[in-house]
Amino acid sequence: MGAQSAELRESWQRGPNENTNCLLRQYFSTRTDFLRYSRVHLKKAAHHLNERPHKALEFETRRSGVTAVLRRPVEIANNSVK
Secondary structure: OOOOOOOOOOOOOOOHHHHHHHOOHHHHHOOOEEEEEEHHHHHHOOOOHHHHOOOOOOOOOOHHHHOOOOOOOOOOOOOOOO
């Protein structure tokens, strides 16, 4: 089985990547030199992106979704080996 890659200039083949790029454009222009920004500014932008609500998660943040999953009680299967 070979690896697949998106063709150049075919953004529809790179959905998640294009979505992330679009979100980043809210904070930085296309040819941004990130060395010009402080670590605090970059962390703040990352925090805003990571803490935004998602429709697929019923408008919860990823952190709240992961926290809810981690707080679920663990069910141990009763698999007796003979």
